[in-house]
Amino acid sequence: MSQQSSPTVFSAGLDIMEMYKPKPDRVKEFWTTLQDVWLALYGSSFPTVAAINGHSPAGGCLLSLCCEYRIMCPNYSIGLNETKLGIVAPKWFMSSMLGAIPYREAELALTSGRMFSTDEALKIGLIDEVASDKADAIAKSEKFLSQFAKIHPIARKLTKLNLRHSALEWMQENKELDLNIFISFVGQPIVQKSLEKYLEGLKAKQAK
Numbered sequence: 001m002s003q004q005s006s007p008t009v010f011s012a013g014l015d016i017m018e019m020y021k022p023k024p025d026r027v028k029e030f031w032t033t034l035q036d037v038w039l040a041l042y043g044s045s046f047p048t049v050a051a052i053n054g055h056s057p058a059g060g061c062l063l064s065l066c067c068e069y070r071i072m073c074p075n076y077s078i079g080l081n082e083t084k085l086g087i088v089a090p091k092w093f094m095s096s097m098l099g100a101i102p103y104r105e106a107e108l109a110l111t112s113g114r115m116f117s118t119d120e121a122l123k124i125g126l127i128d129e130v131a132s133d134k135a136d137a138i139a140k141s142e143k144f145l146s147q148f149a150k151i152h153p154i155a156r157k158l159t160k161l162n163l164r165h166s167a168l169e170w171m172q173e174n175k176e177l178d179l180n181i182f183i184s185f186v187g188q189p190i191v192q193k194s195l196e197k198y199l200e201g202l203k204a205k206q207a208k
């Protein structure tokens with residue numbers, strides 16, 4: 001469950017202002033912090049559930065995909081919408097999605113940057129359950145977690161970490177490479193232009 005200033009947003013994803021005209025003194029910390037959050041959450045030895053009580057685009061969707069189970073409240077949207085911003089979901093965003101939905105669905109979703117409604121997300125397996133509201137999402141999360149009381153904790157932990165091993169190992173070994181790809185990608189004028197247009201679209205939507 002994320003605590004946001006907006007009651008309708010689980011996480012709006014990465015701060016686009018950090019990628020639009022990125023400041024050289026901040027960009028490394030920005031990206032490595034995200035890598036570290038992913039490593040900690042995707043690689044957590046604890047069972048994890050995302051109770052998604054609001055919209056969850058891009059980095060928001062990624063946070064939920066780090067968890068083993070996703071429960072979402074109705075009438076929100078979720079997805080890796082990077083292509084809509086003219087950017088590319090990094091390899092580890094994609095592998096996180098592939099841990100939840102079949103390759104074919106992921107390819108269609110990622111290339112189109114599609115955002116799914118709660119019901120659509122349930123249909124393709126991007127989320128596991130729908131909750132009627134925040135309290136129900138918490139109750140359902142507790143129910144999911146309680147099943148592990150009967151499972152040996154070391155067996156559960158090793159099973160989870162073995163399943164996630166190759167994605168985690170890739171990141172541990174390639175943090176610097178991944179950072180350099182990010183910096184050179186967002187630095188391209190064509191990418192900056194796309195981000196500018198996307199931000200203008202957000203402002204125009206808000207002005208209506």
Ligand SMILES: CCCCCCCC/C=C\C/C=C/C(=O)SCCNC(=O)CCNC(=O)[C@H](O)C(C)(C)COP(=O)(O)OP(=O)(O)OC[C@H]1O[C@@H](n2cnc3c(N)ncnc32)[C@H](O)[C@@H]1OP(=O)(O)O
Pocket residue numbers: 006008009011012013014015016017055057058059060081082085087088089090091181182185186202203205206
């Ligand atoms: C070859 C391989 C190369 C690989 C290279 C990798 C490069 C790729 C790197 C990164 C991946 C990116 C991940 C991301 O997470 S990108 C961010 C994606 N997020 C979005 O698209 C969300 C956009 N926002 C919305 O859809 C909506 O705002 C909303 C649904 C979240 C909330 O809607 P609503 O409540 O109606 O609020 P407003 O739209 O009115 O927005 C309020 C306010 O907030 C600003 N804002 C919203 N989201 C963001 C954001 N993510 N970053 C910065 N600012 C945001 C919006 O502009 C308004 O601002 P204000 O006018 O100043 O109030």
